[in-house]
Amino acid sequence: MPMAADDISRLIREALPDAQVEIEDLAGDGDHYRATVVSPAFAGLPRVKQHKLVYDALGGRMGGELHALALITRAP
Amino acid sequence: MTDTATLESIRNTVEGHDVVLFMKGTPLFPQCGFSSLVSRVLQHMGVEYHSVNVLEDMEVREGIKVFSDWPTIPQLYVKGEFIGGCDIVKEMFETGELKAFFDEKGIEAA
Numbered sequence: 001m002p003m004a005a006d007d008i009s010r011l012i013r014e015a016l017p018d019a020q021v022e023i024e025d026l027a028g029d030g031d032h033y034r035a036t037v038v039s040p041a042f043a044g045l046p047r048v049k050q051h052k053l054v055y056d057a058l059g060g061r062m063g064g065e066l067h068a069l070a071l072i073t074r075a076p
Numbered sequence: 077m078t079d080t081a082t083l084e085s086i087r088n089t090v091e092g093h094d095v096v097l098f099m100k101g102t103p104l105f106p107q108c109g110f111s112s113l114v115s116r117v118l119q120h121m122g123v124e125y126h127s128v129n130v131l132e133d134m135e136v137r138e139g140i141k142v143f144s145d146w147p148t149i150p151q152l153y154v155k156g157e158f159i160g161g162c163d164i165v166k167e168m169f170e171t172g173e174l175k176a177f178f179d180e181k182g183i184e185a186a
Binding site: 047048051052055060062063064068070071072 | 110141145146147148149158159160161162163164167168
């Protein structure tokens with residue numbers, strides 16, 4: 001089952017409460033998303049670690065039910 | 077489950093080549109848009125790389141996710157260091173960081 005954009009956003013905010021999260025449905029099919037996540041938690045972290053925090057927030061769904069999520073992360 | 081032999085074999089691959097791309101399909105026949113993008117970036121930069129088609133080996137397909145602690149494919153390794161997946165490689169390419177990184181690592185890139 002594909003995930004709804006709201007669910008993706010909610011999971012990320014639960015793990016990173018300070019984060020601003022914007023989800024775009026790239027193909028309009030509820031399956032190919034781009035998330036832009038801006039959080040103070042990313043400050044000073046390399047991109048791999050920043051993306052890892054978001055993947056951790058999604059709790060194993062990435063690569064599974066959520067197969068296409070492009071990710072842009074940065075500190076404010 | 078991923079056994080230690082698989083992880084050991086992945087480690088040998090990663091350490092045996094300066095640049096390794098774990099991807100779905102091959103550079104000539106990529107089977108996924110994200111894998112295709114990363115392989116095209118490397119080709120565009122004229123970087124020599126070793127590619128591993130994870131679709132040919134289920135053990136590696138699952139094992140590389142455990143090895144890197146990263147949920148998706150493609151995955152790029154340079155000199156044994158995990159660089160990232162498609163989003164990170166694309167962003168590093170666009171900002172010029174990737175070229176600087178290859179230069180720093182002594183890997184020929186245009």
